[in-house]
Amino acid sequence: MVKKNKTTLGEAFHSEAMRIGAPPESALAVGPGASEEDVVAAAHRSAVAAEMDDFHASVSKLMENHALRWVVFFEGKVHAEFDNQKDAYVGALTMFGPSVPVVVARVEETTSVYQTAAYAFHAKS
Amino acid sequence: MSRRRGRYADRPESVHLDRVWELNPHGEMKLVIPSPTDAAKIDREWPPKRSSHHLNVGWRWAPLLARSPERFALKRGDGGEIAGLWCSGKGVVELPAGRHYRLDYLEVNPEFRAGAGGSEVSLLLMAVVAARARELEAEGIVLETYEALVQWYENLGGIRGAVAGWTNPNKLVPFRFGPDATRRLAEMTDGEKE
Numbered sequence: 001m002v003k004k005n006k007t008t009l010g011e012a013f014h015s016e017a018m019r020i021g022a023p024p025e026s027a028l029a030v031g032p033g034a035s036e037e038d039v040v041a042a043a044h045r046s047a048v049a050a051e052m053d054d055f056h057a058s059v060s061k062l063m064e065n066h067a068l069r070w071v072v073f074f075e076g077k078v079h080a081e082f083d084n085q086k087d088a089y090v091g092a093l094t095m096f097g098p099s100v101p102v103v104v105a106r107v108e109e110t111t112s113v114y115q116t117a118a119y120a121f122h123a124k125s
Numbered sequence: 126m127s128r129r130r131g132r133y134a135d136r137p138e139s140v141h142l143d144r145v146w147e148l149n150p151h152g153e154m155k156l157v158i159p160s161p162t163d164a165a166k167i168d169r170e171w172p173p174k175r176s177s178h179h180l181n182v183g184w185r186w187a188p189l190l191a192r193s194p195e196r197f198a199l200k201r202g203d204g205g206e207i208a209g210l211w212c213s214g215k216g217v218v219e220l221p222a223g224r225h226y227r228l229d230y231l232e233v234n235p236e237f238r239a240g241a242g243g244s245e246v247s248l249l250l251m252a253v254v255a256a257r258a259r260e261l262e263a264e265g266i267v268l269e270t271y272e273a274l275v276q277w278y279e280n281l282g283g284i285r286g287a288v289a290g291w292t293n294p295n296k297l298v299p300f301r302f303g304p305d306a307t308r309r310l311a312e313m314t315d316g317e318k319e
Contacts, residue, residue, distance in 0.1 A: 006144075006145040006146070006147060007144065007145070007146050007147065007314065007316040008146075008147040008316050009148050009245075009249070009316040013248070013249075013316060014149075014245065016248065016313065017244040017245045017247075018244060019280070020244065020248055020277065020280040020281055021244055021277065021280060022243030022244045023233070023243065023247050023274055024274065024277065028231040028232065028247065028250075028251075028270065028274060028277075
């Protein structure tokens with residue numbers, strides 16, 4: 001039985017959907033109730049993710065001079081390198097402060113652990 | 126037993142409630158008012174599906190819906206999962222450019238995002254928002270969003286930029302859908318009547 005209040009979305013709708021494309025985020029609008037901290041933390045997460053993508057794309061090249069070292073990576077290049085993770089975090093904080101979305105990571109082909117001083121500072125439990 | 130049990134106190138009325146759209150290949154999408162049970166389910170199931178870098182990774186819909194007199198959702202099939210939802214704490218605001226529907230929060234089920242029907246569900250959701258705006262005699266829509274979504278909203282017909290008379294509280298990217306864009310979006314909900 002056809003539902004009385006039913007509308008079929010035809011080819012024109014699907015074509016328009018394809019033209020517009022899918023949104024890159026599941027969240028599409030942000031209301032007035034969002035806290036400034038949430039907004040800042042979210043922006044950092046996004047920026048850090050983009051920086052991390054750059055880092056992953058650069059790992060092979062970084063292996064030439066920074067293999068197995070902990071590096072402070074920002075805007076596509078290594079700004080400092082350290083022997084261990086803790087020193088790298090402290091170094092990143094000292095160099096960039098808590099608000100810059102730098103990546104602190106170990107240079108290895110299978111690197112997967114990352115954090116930033118900025119994200120650590122803003123992260124909420 | 127109260128008929129309102131399981132619902133928030135102030136139930137919005139709309140001529141679009143219970144409308145059903147056949148959205149192949151995803152099946153039927155029905156406009157409903159999300160219940161506290163729906164919100165709890167979303168808050169339980171969606172956060173793990175959001176990518177860690179998603180801007181709304183910490184959102185919880187229960188408190189957002191509880192304080193929003195305007196709240197609607199597209200539900201898949203009869204009694205199925207929520208495909209997307211939105212809310213507004215204000216509804217319509219009067220601006221120098223006329224009455225505008227203030228879209229506060231909107232999210233598409235993370236499972237319906239890119240590659241899994243995100244285009245269609247997202248467009249339908251915005252089209253229904255526009256239809257709701259016109260139902261309330263708003264000639265446009267205002268919203269704030271993130272930089273990452275600017276292109277998508279522009280593709281939909283929105284115009285980026287400050288909106289006279291409206292102070293976007295989060296200082297994100299303000300967007301306005303004017304009368305033509307809003308009407309065009311709303312008309313998409315009409316599809317081909319059976």
